[in-house]
Amino acid sequence: MIARVARWSADPMALMVSAQKRMQSTISKADRFVVPVDRDALPRGYLVATTFAGIKKAISPAPATDAAPQHAPKPDLTLLVSSVPASVAGTFTSNKFQAAPVVHATKALQAQGPHARARAVLVNSGCANAVTGQGGYKDTEALVTEVRKHFPAGKNNGSETCSDVLMMSTGVIGVRLPLPQMLRGIQHLMRGQVLQSNPDAWLEMARAFMTTDTFPKLRTRQFKLGNRLCSMAAIDKGAGMIHPHMTSPGGLHATLLGMFATDAPVATPTLQRCLEEAVRESFNCISVDGDMSTNDTILALANGQAPATDSGAPVDGEISEATHPELVSIFARELKAMAIEMAHLIVRDGEGAEKFVQVCVKNAGTYEQAHAIASSISTSALVKCAMHGEDANWGRILCAAGYAAVPASSPEWSLDPTKVNVTFVPPPSASNLSPIHTLKNGVPQPVDETKAAELLSHEDIYIDMDLQGGSWEKGACAEAVFWTCDFSKEYISINGDYRT
Amino acid sequence: MIARVARWSADPMALMVSAQKRMQSTISKADRFVVPVDRDALPRGYLVATTFAGIKKAISPAPATDAAPQHAPKPDLTLLVSSVPASVAGTFTSNKFQAAPVVHATKALQAQGPHARARAVLVNSGCANAVTGQGGYKDTEALVTEVRKHFPAGKNNGSETCSDVLMMSTGVIGVRLPLPQMLRGIQHLMRGQVLQSNPDAWLEMARAFMTTDTFPKLRTRQFKLGNRLCSMAAIDKGAGMIHPHMTSPGGLHATLLGMFATDAPVATPTLQRCLEEAVRESFNCISVDGDMSTNDTILALANGQAPATDSGAPVDGEISEATHPELVSIFARELKAMAIEMAHLIVRDGEGAEKFVQVCVKNAGTYEQAHAIASSISTSALVKCAMHGEDANWGRILCAAGYAAVPASSPEWSLDPTKVNVTFVPPPSASNLSPIHTLKNGVPQPVDETKAAELLSHEDIYIDMDLQGGSWEKGACAEAVFWTCDFSKEYISINGDYRT
The missing domain is CATH 3.10.20.340 (ArgJ beta chain, C-terminal domain)
Structure with missing residues (x-):
């Protein structure tokens, strides 16, 4: 069937308005949706660093000639480090063909249970490390281990596992990661002077998330929990293969690639509950093409480094539903609002x-x-x-x-x-x-x-x-x-x- | 994510082959998929007639000038009549917003139960008569009543209901049918000399099914049931809003616009079961755009007028699982094969x-x-x-x-x-x-x-x-x-x- 409702020619006025709107849309999305980042609104206690590890080049078609590439290399490997082990929560794709980093991160969170902590998040674009079998899983383990060995043992909760470093990957399916380059890349990233905390460094991290995205997606916000002035930064990416789906409400469920880093003091189970609630009405409510990816992941870190101020009730230790129900409500509302803001950016930049x-x-x-x-x-x-x-x-x-x-x-x-x-x-x-x-x-x-x-x-x-x-x-x-x-x-x- | 598997440049030989294939595809679909119809393979005891009732014109945008339309009018109203009341079966869309003709035909079949008969099927294109409320339903009733009053009362199973005439509609949603023109069209169609049984008349009927279809879809086939040489003709249409879905297996379920008319002698409940089986593995297994229509309908008529031949076991009366299980198997196989053939045509002509x-x-x-x-x-x-x-x-x-x-x-x-x-x-x-x-x-x-x-x-x-x-x-x-x-x-x- 045709299934068109009857439609008649619009008048010249309406056509002119339409032309105006289209002219506006010729301004690039990057110019419209990349906003200046306020240094003060970046979360305390996090450092980030980004590099070009050659992942995109390694899996791209070989050039026809030996000529130099026509485009400048794009960042494809990025690292976030928390100065102290942070509470951590995650939601993951329910696609049956979960990529290696998804399987690894899920296991890491489940193994640690309600006291799960993370020191770092490693992200690469250009290669999804999906449908790469046991070898692909071992690649993720090797990279996570490489990051972890740069931390003094004493700061890792005394644990010998790698579970406090999590990884996310996005890009081509069915191709192995170029491990040697990435290991060298990590060594570069972990150098003290490379890890930084300034707007440019965060924006470069957002660039390293991108695949077919046309602009980097980074937002910050601030809110008070009692006397603590909390900051939160969020980065995500999307473009195609976007239609997150839940399988079992309440469990770990589906969505796409994103990261929330806050200095709010939030207990891990509370963070997980707030993240699931936020994802349910944000990332799980968007579609670009109806295709749910093998790699959808949202991670949230809360390291408690928010500074105390002179006003508001003092907050010591991590908030939870049992100890600070009202502050948890505030945090949940802020996280959900930010999740909706970040989800909208994915839709605006849909392929x-x-x-x-x-x-x-x-x-x-x-x-x-x-x-x-x-x-x-x-x-x-x-x-x-x-x-x-x-x-x-x-x-x-x-x-x-x-x-x-x-x-x-x-x-x-x-x-x-x-x-x-x-x-x-x-x-x-x-x-x-x-x-x-x-x-x-x-x-x-x-x-x-x-x-x-x-x-x-x-x-x-x-x-x-x-x-x-x-x-x-x-x-x-x-x-x-x-x-x-x-x-x-x-x-x-x-x-x-x-x-x- | 990008989700592309790595791909390298194909060699010149492959590119040449590809170019050849594309050249072939420039031959129009009509030239490739409209096949000559064998007069002898048309089912006995059916007459068809087609006209241009102005439905498409009535709901089209008004021309900018008073100039004559640039294209010849397209057929949009067509009628199939069986010389005797035929066994009838149907499957219908499970979309919650069923169009008026779907609701009408469903009720008609359910009211008659296992002895359901049909004398005629009326089909229009250009207007789906969907989301038209009680008024739209009354339009369908009025048209069906107009067809029915042309049959002598004695041939209608003695029933006073209109349920032995069924209707199918396809086209624009939310617009009422142009009733006066259509009633005049029916009067024209019911004249003796207009109703015919020849390949051209059947092909014209298939044309009247079309909306965004690029070619008429008509096929015939012959098979023997015992000593009876049976013929079957099938017409369908699709193009867009194509993704039939089942809701309750075993009940009346979803599919698109199609009609099977055979002279095989098949009892109504057997015909219904065979049709549901055929639809399950044909029309319910195709997609053009993932959208399930409000009007999907498949009807099958079997009037028992197939001639007896000298070979094979004599078959008197209608076959059923109880009386002729082997012949039912043959019929079911033929119907399913034809349903698959007709479903393929929909996909080949997808928008x-x-x-x-x-x-x-x-x-x-x-x-x-x-x-x-x-x-x-x-x-x-x-x-x-x-x-x-x-x-x-x-x-x-x-x-x-x-x-x-x-x-x-x-x-x-x-x-x-x-x-x-x-x-x-x-x-x-x-x-x-x-x-x-x-x-x-x-x-x-x-x-x-x-x-x-x-x-x-x-x-x-x-x-x-x-x-x-x-x-x-x-x-x-x-x-x-x-x-x-x-x-x-x-x-x-x-x-x-x-x-x-």
Whole structure:
């Protein structure tokens, strides 16, 4: 079927607005989304260092001639070190083909249990170390061991294991890491003067995370926990193969490559719980292409080095739900807000993305149901093409909602087509415009196509679907928000144009 | 992550072969896939007629000037009539937003139960009559009633209901049918001289099914059931919004727009069972874009008018599992083979499709598990882009297998990454080439890139994934086959290029 809602020519005014918006979008994403980093907002007690270990070069096609490479080498190996063993938490992909670093980090956290600590995180891009068998796993172990042996034994909790150094990898599947170069790279990184703590060093680390990303993704924030002024830095990367999926809520679950480093004093089990909560409503609610990677990993470190100030109740030791429930709430809120901010950057930099699309599904029976429907809409190729075409095609949106794999709920609830509202609401960048109601109680509404064209010409498109199906008496009027991008020819070029 | 397997430049010979293949693909699909229809292979006792009722024109954008349309009107309303009430069976979309004709046909079949009969099938393109509320449902009823009143009452099983006329619609969502024109169209179609039974009339009917399809899809076949020489004609359409999904195996389930008309004598419950079996391994195993439509419908009619011949055991009355188990097996086999043939045509004509990709997953624990993995691979945007780029990217294939929503099985089985083989096998059109083994027991194999490029330059690409996970002792070494196409810029153009 065609499944297009009827559409008429927009008027010249709307077309002009659309042209303006497109002109804005010719400013590079790097210019728009790389923000200056405040030195004071960087977390205390962390040092970072980055190098070019030749990983990308090693796995690239051999040049046709012996001529020098045309592009400057890109950073591909980076290290974060905490001055003291930090509380650590992680969430990992639920893809059955977990890469070696994912298996290693999962084991390391599980082995240490509720007292898990980390001294360092090693990250490489260019090679995912996925589907590389036992050899690939041993490569990860060798690299982690190399990092660890640079720490005085006394600072490692007295443990002889390597489990307090974690690793993340991203890049090509099925190729082994170039171990000798990487070991030399680590020796270089561990030199005292190379490890630094300044905005440039952090930004260079973010660059070393990148693969098909077009800009480095680094953000910081500050908040107070009692008398402690806490800072947090976050780095992530994405671009393609982005659609994190959970398998067992509550357990270690899926998402993509990211790192949160804070100097807040947080106990490990609390950090893990806060991270899982944050990931559930951020990284697990985004899609670029519907493909869940073999390497998705989010790590969070909290080293407790935040300075005390003169105001606020004194906080000694690590906070937990038992000792400081109110401070844990503050920390959880900050971490979730930052996770959402970082997840949005992934969507904005999705392969070929020209649009940032928010899908909000309201009043389902449960959060899981709302999430399943929002995920289905956000993954639909037809919806993503319609958003690319700035077409208020509610028919495709409804269709994708209709085939969502909605989990059964108790009390039983099912989607009622005669109750559904679909509205395009103005994003914050277009708050002067009016919402476009396309469907009310399942009935198509007359749409002012000029106004619709103007609203959808904005880079940010917000779709609201109200199922009016929740039971307020029973407290079940669940809402889920998902973020996705459009599907463009550029996506096909990036992922399919090998032939030309 | 990038998730590309390393790839080196192919040699000039392979590039030449590739260029040759692409040249072949410039011959239009209509020239390659529309085959001559044998008049003798058309089923007995059916008449068809087709017209242009102005449905497509009615819902199209108004022309900028009053100038005549540049293209000849396309057929959009078509009718099949059986000379006697025929056994009838159907499978329908499991999308929650079922279109009015789907709801109507489902009710009609359920109301009649095991003795369901149909005299006629009315089909329109250009308007899906989906999300049109009670008004849209009444439109379907009015059209069906108009068809039915042309039949003498005595031939309708004595029933006063309209349930022996079924309707299928495809096209734009959220727009009402132009009822007056369609009622006039039906009056035209029901005139004696308009209804015919010849190859041209059937091909014109197939044209009236089309939306974004680039060629009409009609096939016939003949087979013997005892002494009866049976014929069967099938028509279907697809192009976009194609990814049928089952909800409750055994019940009425999902698929797309298609019709099988045979003169074989088959009891209604037997026809329903055979159709469900056929759909399960044909239409429910294809994907163009992962989107399941609101209108998917397959109908099968069997009117028993096949002529008797001098050879074979006499068959009187309708066959069923109880009376003629062997003949039912023959019929089921023929119906399934034809369903697979018709499903393949949908994939070949998928929006923007340049490749026909078969994904075979072997030795899972259950068929459902194999199906889920094959479906996941076939829906992956990254895999479909790789196939477009003729890139033997087993990393993406493996990744998509790893996140498949595999149903739990009993006895418990789970995907073991260290046992998986991935092979590109030569399609029948390239049977002189060798298979390319990319992964054996989870270990990447050295790939001759020249040979891989040659194999993947063919329009048809066959991917085999052997999980080696089945238990032969327990008889669980299930296999599922799925068919998909590549993702091209043309797909984005068809579905997203409204702006230009």
